[in-house]
Amino acid sequence: MTIEAVISEVLQRIRPSEEERAFVVELMEELKGLAEETIESSGLDVKPHFVGSLAKDTYLAGDHDVDLFLAFPLETPLEELRKKGLELGKVIAKKLDSYEIAYAEHPYVRAKYRGVSVDLVPCYDVKDWKDVRTAVDRSILHTRWVIENIKGRNDEVRLLKRFLKGIKAYGSEIYIRGFSGYLAEILVIKYGSFLGVLKNADFMLRQKIIDPGNWLKREYELAMKTVKRETGEDRPLIVIDPVDPRRNVAANLSWEKYGRFYFKAHQFLEGPSLSFFFPEEKAGGNYLEELRRKGTHMVTLLFEKPNLVDDVLMPQLERSARGFERALQREGFRVLDWNVGHFRGKAFIMLEVDRLEREKVRIKPGPEFFTERGWDFYRKNERVWLKGKRLYAEKRVKEGIVDVISELLSKNQVALGKTLREHIGGADVLLDYVPEELEKEAYLFLSREKGGLK
Amino acid sequence: MTIEAVISEVLQRIRPSEEERAFVVELMEELKGLAEETIESSGLDVKPHFVGSLAKDTYLAGDHDVDLFLAFPLETPLEELRKKGLELGKVIAKKLDSYEIAYAEHPYVRAKYRGVSVDLVPCYDVKDWKDVRTAVDRSILHTRWVIENIKGRNDEVRLLKRFLKGIKAYGSEIYIRGFSGYLAEILVIKYGSFLGVLKNADFMLRQKIIDPGNWLKREYELAMKTVKRETGEDRPLIVIDPVDPRRNVAANLSWEKYGRFYFKAHQFLEGPSLSFFFPEEKAGGNYLEELRRKGTHMVTLLFEKPNLVDDVLMPQLERSARGFERALQREGFRVLDWNVGHFRGKAFIMLEVDRLEREKVRIKPGPEFFTERGWDFYRKNERVWLKGKRLYAEKRVKEGIVDVISELLSKNQVALGKTLREHIGGADVLLDYVPEELEKEAYLFLSREKGGLK
Numbered sequence: 001m002t003i004e005a006v007i008s009e010v011l012q013r014i015r016p017s018e019e020e021r022a023f024v025v026e027l028m029e030e031l032k033g034l035a036e037e038t039i040e041s042s043g044l045d046v047k048p049h050f051v052g053s054l055a056k057d058t059y060l061a062g063d064h065d066v067d068l069f070l071a072f073p074l075e076t077p078l079e080e081l082r083k084k085g086l087e088l089g090k091v092i093a094k095k096l097d098s099y100e101i102a103y104a105e106h107p108y109v110r111a112k113y114r115g116v117s118v119d120l121v122p123c124y125d126v127k128d129w130k131d132v133r134t135a136v137d138r139s140i141l142h143t144r145w146v147i148e149n150i151k152g153r154n155d156e157v158r159l160l161k162r163f164l165k166g167i168k169a170y171g172s173e174i175y176i177r178g179f180s181g182y183l184a185e186i187l188v189i190k191y192g193s194f195l196g197v198l199k200n201a202d203f204m205l206r207q208k209i210i211d212p213g214n215w216l217k218r219e220y221e222l223a224m225k226t227v228k229r230e231t232g233e234d235r236p237l238i239v240i241d242p243v244d245p246r247r248n249v250a251a252n253l254s255w256e257k258y259g260r261f262y263f264k265a266h267q268f269l270e271g272p273s274l275s276f277f278f279p280e281e282k283a284g285g286n287y288l289e290e291l292r293r294k295g296t297h298m299v300t301l302l303f304e305k306p307n308l309v310d311d312v313l314m315p316q317l318e319r320s321a322r323g324f325e326r327a328l329q330r331e332g333f334r335v336l337d338w339n340v341g342h343f344r345g346k347a348f349i350m351l352e353v354d355r356l357e358r359e360k361v362r363i364k365p366g367p368e369f370f371t372e373r374g375w376d377f378y379r380k381n382e383r384v385w386l387k388g389k390r391l392y393a394e395k396r397v398k399e400g401i402v403d404v405i406s407e408l409l410s411k412n413q414v415a416l417g418k419t420l421r422e423h424i425g426g427a428d429v430l431l432d433y434v435p436e437e438l439e440k441e442a443y444l445f446l447s448r449e450k451g452g453l454k
Numbered sequence: 455m456t457i458e459a460v461i462s463e464v465l466q467r468i469r470p471s472e473e474e475r476a477f478v479v480e481l482m483e484e485l486k487g488l489a490e491e492t493i494e495s496s497g498l499d500v501k502p503h504f505v506g507s508l509a510k511d512t513y514l515a516g517d518h519d520v521d522l523f524l525a526f527p528l529e530t531p532l533e534e535l536r537k538k539g540l541e542l543g544k545v546i547a548k549k550l551d552s553y554e555i556a557y558a559e560h561p562y563v564r565a566k567y568r569g570v571s572v573d574l575v576p577c578y579d580v581k582d583w584k585d586v587r588t589a590v591d592r593s594i595l596h597t598r599w600v601i602e603n604i605k606g607r608n609d610e611v612r613l614l615k616r617f618l619k620g621i622k623a624y625g626s627e628i629y630i631r632g633f634s635g636y637l638a639e640i641l642v643i644k645y646g647s648f649l650g651v652l653k654n655a656d657f658m659l660r661q662k663i664i665d666p667g668n669w670l671k672r673e674y675e676l677a678m679k680t681v682k683r684e685t686g687e688d689r690p691l692i693v694i695d696p697v698d699p700r701r702n703v704a705a706n707l708s709w710e711k712y713g714r715f716y717f718k719a720h721q722f723l724e725g726p727s728l729s730f731f732f733p734e735e736k737a738g739g740n741y742l743e744e745l746r747r748k749g750t751h752m753v754t755l756l757f758e759k760p761n762l763v764d765d766v767l768m769p770q771l772e773r774s775a776r777g778f779e780r781a782l783q784r785e786g787f788r789v790l791d792w793n794v795g796h797f798r799g800k801a802f803i804m805l806e807v808d809r810l811e812r813e814k815v816r817i818k819p820g821p822e823f824f825t826e827r828g829w830d831f832y833r834k835n836e837r838v839w840l841k842g843k844r845l846y847a848e849k850r851v852k853e854g855i856v857d858v859i860s861e862l863l864s865k866n867q868v869a870l871g872k873t874l875r876e877h878i879g880g881a882d883v884l885l886d887y888v889p890e891e892l893e894k895e896a897y898l899f900l901s902r903e904k905g906g907l908k
Contacts (some may be wrong), residue, residue, distance in 0.1 A: 202824065205824055236843075255823075255840065255843040256839075256840040256842070259823045259824075259840040259843065259845075260840075262823060262824060263823070263832060294813060294814055294815045294848075295811075295812070295813040295814030295815065295853060296813045296814075296815065332788070332808070334786070334813075336813075336815075336817060354812065354813045355813070357749075358749070358808065359748060359749040359750045359788075359790075359808045360748055361749065361750065361790075363790060369713045369716060369717070370656065370659055370660075370713075370716060378717060378907065382908070383901075383902040383908065384906060384907045384908055385902060385905050385906045385907055386709065386710040386713040386714075386907065387710070388709045389690075389709040391713075391907075394748075394902065399749060447837075448837040448839060448848065451839050452837055452839045453832065453838045453839055453840065453845075454836070454838055
């Protein structure tokens with residue numbers, strides 16, 4: 001297939017139909033009317049703003065969640081905004097099908113209406129970056145900037161977003177650290193098209209700084225401060241937010257996700273195929289065979305999933321997995337890799353290790369011999385020897401990894417995500433075995449089909 | 455037993471009897487006569503000197519090897535001294551029972567006479583340290599200094615030597631790095647008695663510098679240079695040679711051997727017993743049981759012993775063992791300890807390891823992804839992933855330690871003692887098994903009774 005043929009086929013699938021467009025437009029008008037009506041009757045000075053991909057017309061077919069921001073005057077105290085904003089959201093949501101309260105920097109209402117998710121988020125009605133007070137305030141500015149600059153290249157953004165989703169590099173959530181929708185929009189605006197962005201995968205990494213808002217001319221000092229800070233953090237890209245010189249739009253983009261984009265962009269240009277956009281689901285395989293093939297083992301900790309959103313839970317699971325990695329390495333097990341996640345009310349940490357049993361003795365380093373502590377060490381230990389001036393002794397230790405893990409946990413020697421300690425304490429520890437629902441996950445993890453580039 | 459009782463019993467055993475003394479005196483006179491006669495008839499200007507523990511009367515009962523040095527005038531060229539010295543030694547030795555040529559800094563004659571080993575060593579007839587030209591020249595000065603300063607404390611030296619032998623801290627050979635006889639004599643002269651030396655085990659370590667020749671007054675700069683150099687080398691003791699301010703008598707004493715002396719001296723003073731001087735031979739035990747107890751494994755390399763003296767062979771075996779330690783650690787095996795030695799024409803290297811098989815895959819770190827080499831690595835490897843900006847891949851490797859060792863050797867990836875490479879290349883590699891003659895050695899090694907302090 002030629003690039004043109006692939007792109008045209010992809011667009012067929014991701015460009016919203018006239019029908020969907022009409023539905024979306026109708027929905028937004030209806031919601032706007034509802035919001036204005038409610039605001040009016042509540043006597044508040046609030047403006048409803050649509051933000052996000054719907055407002056920018058960069059949403060993918062079938063993916064049309066609504067972000068309706070409720071913008072309060074700048075002089076509103078923060079506490080009042082939080083309280084009244086949530087209340088207002090609730091009053092609006094009551095006229096919709098259903099709703100619940102969700103939590104980000106401040107609480108907001110997540111409603112359902114005509115099968116669509118509708119977020120009702122209070123924010124400040126900012127005119128420019130100097131007014132920004134909460135994390136969500138910029139969304140209105142982003143939406144406006146994209147609308148002003150996109151100049152009909154909406155489908156190019158759709159292509160890039162779908163490509164990034166296909167290669168698993170999309171999503172700015174902290175546990176994903178991929179490309180955000182806004183970053184994709186900026187890149188298309190900067191490089192003119194979907195293919196323009198792909199062709200510059202190498203160049204933009206080398207150029208490093210992208211400044212579509214021209215801040216390095218307009219606000220040199222602030223912009224340079226951002227560049228210096230983000231260079232210090234060694235980000236793959238520094239994209240100075242066109243609406244705020246203090247912010248790197250790509251601050252949350254990891255080298256790993258940029259690397260995926262880098263290789264896949266090159267490969268797509270060399271051999272275009274639909275599969276970059278719509279990869280076949282991995283077939284899976286036998287994880288036990290994979291363990292035999294590699295000569296390794298897998299320890300899985302399985303425990304109640306705490307009631308946390310992914311944005312909070314996933315980083316804590318990752319932190320805990322790294323804690324186990326370090327603690328087990330210290331104890332003489334090699335951890336080749338780890339994997340975390342959750343399914344049906346359970347959270348899991350998978351650790352691929354070199355073996356399930358270690359030797360029964362460990363070598364314990366002691367102090368220098370000619371010290372008080374040297375004598376203590378000499379007296380307390382049965383088998384003692386010197387290497388240079390330092391004493392060493394043999395120490396009997398637990399052999400099996402399950403015993404080692406429970407000892408580590410009981411002695412509090414694993415750095416765990418803070419709210420997970422209790423849950424992990426009660427975890428089942430499974431050796432070279434997972435429940436049926438995790439078999440595919442285990443295979444994809446062990447075979448590196450999950451984290452791998454190929 | 456009281457200290458006095460122990461000491462008196464030990465002296466009974468180590469002080470030469472009147473009979474032995476008479477034999478030694480007679481032997482020395484006879485050898486002296488023979489030497490003088492030979493020198494005279496050869497027309498050389500050479501003086502025979504007895505040196506070593508016989509000359510100083512600090513030898514242990516039954517241990518009366520003769521060191522007869524043949525001192526040439528200072529103006530003799532070195533080549534001539536080597537040649538004529540060896541010839542002269544041979545002519546003398548021909549009048550004895552048998553002889554062979556031995557090699558140190560220069561070759562010398564090692565003869566046998568009336569059951570006693572007689573070394574005939576050519577040297578310069580030095581008057582003081584400024585004349586010293588070869589390593590052996592100082593012996594005459596040492597002998598003279600000890601005779602002048604020992605003041606009847608010969609038995610105290612005998613006690614200290616026997617104690618050091620008993621606790622395995624005696625011998626200045628490079629593969630032993632313990633106390634030399636001369637160092638024992640100096641310490642007795644300095645601290646007045648055997649017990650005086652033991653009581654100062656802690657103090658002398660802290661004081662660090664012992665200067666019985668008063669060089670820090672007489673030759674301040676030279677002596678300070680020695681102190682600074684030896685401090686830089688982090689020696690446990692700096693004993694400025696009373697006959698040569700440039701030399702640390704304890705330069706070859708290791709921390710390990712000093713540590714043995716340190717602990718045993720304290721323990722002897724607290725609980726005196728004959729066993730410090732005459733330890734019971736270790737009973738030995740079952741090395742296979744020891745391996746089971748520890749949950750470890752032993753790899754033994756067994757090969758033809760090259761025709762080298764211990765002074766040369768042992769350091770090379772040690773160097774090779776350390777080479778295997780490092781190489782195997784790199785390959786994912788943990789080496790707990792090693793042991794080397796030789797018996798009946800065979801040399802061996804024992805390695806205690808955590809396991810005999812490792813996992814079948816290793817993680818191979820690659821280059822940063824956005825480079826030429828990054829693309830190469832990506833293309834060449836099947837399972838590739840990113841950690842930060844660095845690529846990694848899975849690599850299939852040999853599982854068994856025997857295969858790993860032969861691969862390491864064939865790729866020349868083990869740092870080996872230089873003359874051993876060929877011999878080790880043809881080694882038998884034994885797993886958890888040693889020939890019967892090595893069973894006790896293996897047990898003592900694994901149980902830490904060999905290298906241990908207790």
